[in-house]
Amino acid sequence: MPELTLTGRVILGMLALGRNTGYDIKQFVDKTTRHFWAASYGQIYPELRRLEEQGLVRGRSEPIGSRARTVYELTDEGLAALRAWLASDVEPLYELRDEGMLKLFFSDALPERRVENIRAMRERDERTLAGLRALESHAQGGRPGPYSTLQLGIGMTQWFVDWCKEAEQRLSEPEGSN
Amino acid sequence: MPELTLTGRVILGMLALGRNTGYDIKQFVDKTTRHFWAASYGQIYPELRRLEEQGLVRGRSEPIGSRARTVYELTDEGLAALRAWLASDVEPLYELRDEGMLKLFFSDALPERRVENIRAMRERDERTLAGLRALESHAQGGRPGPYSTLQLGIGMTQWFVDWCKEAEQRLSEPEGSN
DNA sequence: AGGTGCATGTAACAGGTTACATGATTAA
DNA sequence: TTAATCATGTAACCTGTTACATGCACCT
Secondary structure: OOOOOHHHHHHHHHHHOOOOOHHHHHHHHHHOHHHOOOOOHHHHHHHHHHHHHOOOEEEEEOOEOOEOOEEEEEOHHHHHHHHHHHHOOOOOOEEEEEHHHHHHHOHHHOHHHHHHHHHHHHHHHHHHHHHHHHHHHHOOOOOHHHHHHHHHHHHHHHHHHHHHHHHHHHHHOOOOOO | OOOOOHHHHHHHHHHHOOOOOHHHHHHHHHHOHHHOOOOOHHHHHHHHHHHHHOOOEEEEEOOEOOEOOEEEEEOHHHHHHHHHHHHOOOOOOEEEEEHHHHHHHOHHHOHHHHHHHHHHHHHHHHHHHHHHHHHHHHOOOOOHHHHHHHHHHHHHHHHHHHHHHHHHHHHHOOOOOO
């Protein structure tokens, strides 16, 4: 078996969820996994080609009118590769870069902005939360996998927002340490 | 004012917290901000040079015996740049790549591994949590900024671990949907 | 004498984003 | 008719990691 990138696995997963064109995959990623896994056209289209070379997906030209369009589907090997990934025990990748946390971490260099920075983080997460809740209301009868991921995302984000609110209140009281 | 990268700001912040060599900064990053902001020698050393060219830091050669060593400190401009960043209102960067979430998202393609994948995420976070709690016990009398970041990290991770435990139990019961 | 920690550095590589280019279809 | 959406694609760029190279100091 040749190498399979993580972006490649995402594409296999998306095809398994019924997405079929590069464009469609990108739209869906932007609506859903974007929060914990983003992807750009610059990755998706070349990767679809590589996956086809590896025999994991199959593409058919299905133009709409005279607008070019390539519809992809999983091959048996592709589904097997997706399942093999889901069943594998290798330590899953985790990478986070959060400038808001960084600002909080260094906030002793400008304590009078600490509350502001926490508020900015909270507002970012409140926007995220609103987006997730909107998704939730559209996701009636969705599949368990995506749905439980959504629930987890909502719960975590809510917890974060609540922590920020508490911290903001605590820091706004004139008494005690800043 | 010339461009200032995020890695550059991290370095300024680290110098403000009393770190002084490239090596020292790297060790400290690996112990603390690593969870939400990592950095490698391949970034740190070249960036220190750039910051010096920009006049934001000042480096002095202070060998120990005959072992080369360059000690850096913030210049007034460097401190001002750090503060300007902390005071700025530009939308803070946030990037996450979490393979565990991805596996959960796609888990309908292999439902019988769903609990396993959640358990793997929980174990990862329990290791993180243990590391954070160890840090906490060493951080007596630390500065408010780093300390509250640590508290936030511990709280969030604990919440995540609890969610996983609940989900694992729910999915292990034979009745209902998987 | 040897292992660990302190300390600096870079070259090759991998991964991903941005900006651009192109053009058809559909809804307002 | 015009804006939004569907649809595909790439080249240049940027950022960051990995692997390697080097060597002293300190402890056992």
